[in-house]
Amino acid sequence: MSVASDKPILARHSRASGVPRCRLRRVFKVALMPWLVLLLWPLAASAQQSVGPTVVIGSKTFTESVVLGEIARLSAREHGVKAEHRSGLGGTRILWRALQGGEIDAYPEYTGTITHELLHDVPPGAGIAVLRARLKPLGIGITAPLGFNNTYAIGVRADEARRLRIRSISDLARHPDLKLAFSNEFMNRADGWPGLRQAYHLPMGARGMDHDLAYRALASGAIDAIDLYSTDAEIAYYHLRVLQDDLHYFPRYDAVYLYRLDLDERAPAFVAALNDLAGSIDAPQMRAMNKAVKIDGESETVAAANFLGVAPEQGNGGAFWKRIAGYTLQHLALVGISLILAIVLAVPLGVLAARRRRLGQLVLGLTGILQTVPSLALFVFMIPLFGIGAEPAIAALFLYSLLPIVRNTHAGLTGIQPSLLESAAALGLPPRVRLWRVELPLALRSILAGVKIAAVINVGTATLGALIGAGGYGQPILTGIRLDSIPLIMEGAVPAALLALVMQGVFELIERALTPRGLRLRAMA
């Protein structure tokens, strides 16, 4: 991996105007932004003075999209436009929202996805002219097709296909016991599995699986058929047969770039660069680039640069420790900022919960419910409120950190011996002084334990932040899964595990330093 390694974690925030926003988002921003700005200031400042990119390109979490993103970025560079590529941001929804919200300026998309997923009232076979007219009111432009049709297809192992005599998708209906596994996006989209199943009257069920893992599962025989893209590099590598779409179910998926129309004024050279790419990439070329990255282990940047015949930036792929340091910094920012914000809110909430029993049950219940939201879902929920990047990830981690800290603050305070509370009251100390001088010090151990739990959990959960463009150790893990590269996965997983251990150690030291000797004595006695 290389592309996303050195992108600044808070590069864009000045330009987010023009789009009407829901009130909740504003409330969240108003409440949290001062903190974020304050805490991120050093990072943001250093990121801004290096380069202020004029355009931001996004891409989805699969190789072809990242390669196309790199091609766009390098073309922009050749046209003298400063461009940043936020690679592997997520799925269609995330990219589409980010484009509309101005978080990104352009990203590679497919016509079939536009007609089926993004614009619901467009006929499936609509041409570019129709799409362009429909996208214009949204402030979005579209290039002419780049030259290849990467449609969905169904693949099975070639030997298995021979044995069962399966040639077309219709043939699948004769084998209801075949195990199908499709990418999560394919499982859910209208033109994916639900429609396919209906059109071909397929009797079997299917389950969702990460696309890159699905290839390996297919190769090992754990499953029998998966969805593919017709430009996938793995088709030859894994000896797969692509089944004929005999009913012509799948629409065309011509690759195009979508971009914000305000670029016509802001960066006309970039729009020209994108349009120059139209018709220049055919399916074999795309498959070759995909193979160069996924099978031969080249970086997307190199593959894209080779295709364009330009030089990639130097320093890509090298400087292992510098890369790790970059991830570490991003990861620490995610964990640290979310944790500090959580402490600021959760400790008072815990105090409140301990003081008022009824309210306390409510607070504990609500923070408990937050904890049950699947982490990936929580990350995605934050996107409409905070856009993409570090902020939504910090917000999600912040919400996750609340429960352990609130709960432990509550437990620490309610666990104080009643006789001590009574002594403090009988002395004639006002409630505020009792809280600060007696109750909080006595509950400190428990509170710190809660913070420690939150910190360690956050280190792990923050790896998911890469899915929404937050960077950190999740970045190499995600790329590693995409490229089927164990070393890359380790590049993120090992430091994440080490960081969790370090966190644990650091907090134990903090606990030792902050716990009064008198309490440690009691613990030993």
Added chain:
Amino acid sequence: MHASHGSDKAFPDSAFALIHASRAFGATRAVDDVSLAFARGRTSILIGSSGSGKSTLLRMLVGLEWPTAGEVLCDGEPLRRESLLDVRRRVGYVIQEGGLFPHLTVLGNLALLPRHLGWNRARVLERARALAKLAHLHEALFDRFPAELSGGQRQRVALMRALMLDPSTLLLDEPLGALDPLVRHELQDELREIFRSLGKTVIMVTHDLAEAAFFSDRLILMRRGRVLQEGSLDDFRRDPADPFVREFVAAHRPLPDAA
């Protein structure tokens, strides 16, 4: 005096008084319609078995429990929430095992309230030294934490903490209850000496009749939230107001004679 002859002006001269005061916890009445006065400068002992309401009564005097009916008077004034901190600062309060804050040193415990009230370090230390002499506590222990003290030392510190502001009244809730017999005996002697020398109003709770009689001839025997009899141990023996009083006195068995 016997229970229940109260009107608002009945106890103008007492440090504390209760007028038809009750404290109910759900259906149980821990203190049940009690009227009592505690004279200034005297030592009174609340005595009874566990669950008799004696501790609850003591706690009501400083607003740790609030009467569900009736009234508590402090220096002739009804106890009000607004004036509670004031009342508490005029009262020293010691509980079983001391109630010392484990995260603070001896000196930290002593200094907590005075420092909050704006005393400087020197003044705190001066007062602490004077009280250490009174309570027979070695000054070398000032930097120790409660966990590093013996039970007897802890009670001495608790007493010192209660006396820091030189309160007019001392309330003690089974202050010696958790100590072994030898230490307890020694502290009983010292405590009585301290009470005599200070001339403060003292109200102490105990379940031990011998200890009660040792400290005072004004005992208040309670049972099921009510006051059964007030008087000296001799009064209890000679003229028990209730069969339970006789029973309670008889239950304290003397040591067998030497063979």
